[in-house]
Amino acid sequence: MATHAKNTICLWYDRDAEEAAHFYAATFPDSAVGAVFRAPWDYPDGKQGDLLTVEFTVMGIPCLGLNGGPGVAHNRAFSFQVATADQEETDRYWNAIVGNGGEESDCGWCRDKWGLSWQITPVALIQAISDPDPAAARRAFDAMMQMKKIDIAAIGAARRGSGVCKECLNEDSDSCVCPEPGN
Numbered sequence: 001m002a003t004h005a006k007n008t009i010c011l012w013y014d015r016d017a018e019e020a021a022h023f024y025a026a027t028f029p030d031s032a033v034g035a036v037f038r039a040p041w042d043y044p045d046g047k048q049g050d051l052l053t054v055e056f057t058v059m060g061i062p063c064l065g066l067n068g069g070p071g072v073a074h075n076r077a078f079s080f081q082v083a084t085a086d087q088e089e090t091d092r093y094w095n096a097i098v099g100n101g102g103e104e105s106d107c108g109w110c111r112d113k114w115g116l117s118w119q120i121t122p123v124a125l126i127q128a129i130s131d132p133d134p135a136a137a138r139r140a141f142d143a144m145m146q147m148k149k150i151d152i153a154a155i156g157a158a159r160r161g162s163g164v165c166k167e168c169l170n171e172d173s174d175s176c177v178c179p180e181p182g183n
Helices: 017-027 087-101 123-129 134-145 153-160
Strands: 008-015 033-038 050-058 061-066 081-082 109-110 118-121
Touching: 008 017, 017 033, 017 061, 017 087, 050 153, 061 118, 081 123, 087 118, 087 153, 109 153, 118 123, 118 134, 123 153, 134 153
Parallel strands: 008 061, 081 118
Antiparallel strands: 033 050, 050 061, 109 118
């Protein structure tokens, strides 16, 4: 007999819980699709054999996708926060979610095509906005507030109090050799 987690996140989908589960499993490490449960008979909103639920994990977190039908939408009150180590990892997750029918939001938030919210959060951002120097933390926070996907270099530059040249992406606009540094 399989063991079940004491606490599982149940996520409501219209009719595509299995598609979402496979997307998450293909996108995030330590993620997988488990058991699929189908209706044993016809019911008011479906037929025998329709997928009712799918068990899956997202980065080790046990989830259950419920094909509950339309009428219950995800909102930003619940989100997965994914800590990233560098810009490459940040870009990979962000681009996978947004590029698969999702949409960008502010401050590192995005929403997948099923309406589930994600915070793609570089560890460098958390370190910057919790800097013991209040001025550095404020500069990093203010920079984050202007972003959709988090740009780690720009957060670092803001934390240090220097600009990032938009032409060559040099993190220190004071040493930039572009015709108009910092633009």
